[in-house]
Amino acid sequence: MLPSNSRFQRLSQAALSRSQFLQFAAGALLGFPLLAAAALSSDLAQNGGAPWTKDATASDRMGAILVSQFGPVKIHSYLSPLDGFHVNTQIIEGPTAVVIFDGQLLLPYADEVASYVQTLGKPVDRIILSHAHTDHWSGLQVLTERFADARVFALDGISDQLHARGQARLDSFRPIYGDRIATKVTVPTEIIAEGVQRIDGITYDFRRFVDAESDLQLAALLPEQKVLMAFDLVFSPNEHAFTVVDHFDHWMIVLEQLKALQDYDTITIGHDTPVHRSAIDSTITYVKRAREIHAASADAKTYSESLKAAFPDRQLASVVDFSASLLYAAPR
Numbered sequence: 001m002l003p004s005n006s007r008f009q010r011l012s013q014a015a016l017s018r019s020q021f022l023q024f025a026a027g028a029l030l031g032f033p034l035l036a037a038a039a040l041s042s043d044l045a046q047n048g049g050a051p052w053t054k055d056a057t058a059s060d061r062m063g064a065i066l067v068s069q070f071g072p073v074k075i076h077s078y079l080s081p082l083d084g085f086h087v088n089t090q091i092i093e094g095p096t097a098v099v100i101f102d103g104q105l106l107l108p109y110a111d112e113v114a115s116y117v118q119t120l121g122k123p124v125d126r127i128i129l130s131h132a133h134t135d136h137w138s139g140l141q142v143l144t145e146r147f148a149d150a151r152v153f154a155l156d157g158i159s160d161q162l163h164a165r166g167q168a169r170l171d172s173f174r175p176i177y178g179d180r181i182a183t184k185v186t187v188p189t190e191i192i193a194e195g196v197q198r199i200d201g202i203t204y205d206f207r208r209f210v211d212a213e214s215d216l217q218l219a220a221l222l223p224e225q226k227v228l229m230a231f232d233l234v235f236s237p238n239e240h241a242f243t244v245v246d247h248f249d250h251w252m253i254v255l256e257q258l259k260a261l262q263d264y265d266t267i268t269i270g271h272d273t274p275v276h277r278s279a280i281d282s283t284i285t286y287v288k289r290a291r292e293i294h295a296a297s298a299d300a301k302t303y304s305e306s307l308k309a310a311f312p313d314r315q316l317a318s319v320v321d322f323s324a325s326l327l328y329a330a331p332r
């Protein structure tokens with residue numbers, strides 16, 4: 001199942017284009033250490049500003065679910081095991097319906113999300129995709145099968161990105177994950193409007209950010225609950241961040257904009273458990289250091305080793321190898 005060095009060599013010698021090989025190598029770099037670490041139990045450190053309770057209704061669940069109540073609104077945060085990149089699906093339960101944000105990387109974890117949502121006994125009003133990175137949308141294949149009436153939304157531009165690159169991304173992960181990765185790209189069909197709107201009586205303020213961890217990223221504010229859903233704009237102080245594109249400078253500007261949102265003490269993020277707003281500062285520190293190391297590093301290996309050395313206490317070091325392979329594969 002895991003690619004050995006010899007398989008690497010065979011693949012590199014086979015009729016793969018350079019970009020295909022790099023894609024595969026990136027997936028392999030990411031997959032091997034995470035799969036090895038998957039047996040570890042999830043760390044459910046309570047970082048977030050609000051009190052979170054671990055759901056214990058299913059003893060055989062592979063992922064973990066944290067739940068927090070904000071008046072009439074409940075947020076259920078599904079956290080995948082490590083081999084699913086510790087990616088989250090946020091489930092917002094209102095008085096009469098459920099809104100799901102993001103769809104997981106691996107289909108079995110998306111299936112766990114769907115099964116849990118069904119226990120809530122409310123219809124899925126819609127599914128919203130935060131950005132076009134594969135770990136957030138591959139599992140939409142399962143969610144759209146199991147909630148066939150739910151429309152799938154994303155910012156204007158996300159669907160174009162998925163049409164252009166989605167299948168190649170799935171193909172690059174398939175050697176690692178086999179049939180646990182989606183077989184087809186689920187493309188959002190609805191555009192989510194920026195600004196304030198009410199869904200099931202809950203006020204959302206949808207914001208569009210460009211050139212940060214990804215080219216295009218949604219953030220969702222819940223002003224009445226004082227919750228900021230930052231997705232991959234903010235990372236846990238406990239884990240390495242993905243730095244797959246050279247947007248370091250603008251990402252820091254975006255983080256300062258988030259920091260200016262003074263009242264939002266609870267932040268849900270794309271990977272790992274919810275965090276306190278101090279995670280914005282620790283993400284700025286990380287991105288700033290990554291920018292310096294990128295400027296001083298001629299190749300992916302140097303970048304990766306230097307960044308890991310700069311943050312030796314952060315988990316998911318394999319994420320740095322993955323990031324470096326993509327960061328240095330792009331034209332500089």
Ligand SMILES: [Zn+2]
Nearest residue numbers: 133135232270
């Ligand atoms: Zn992500």
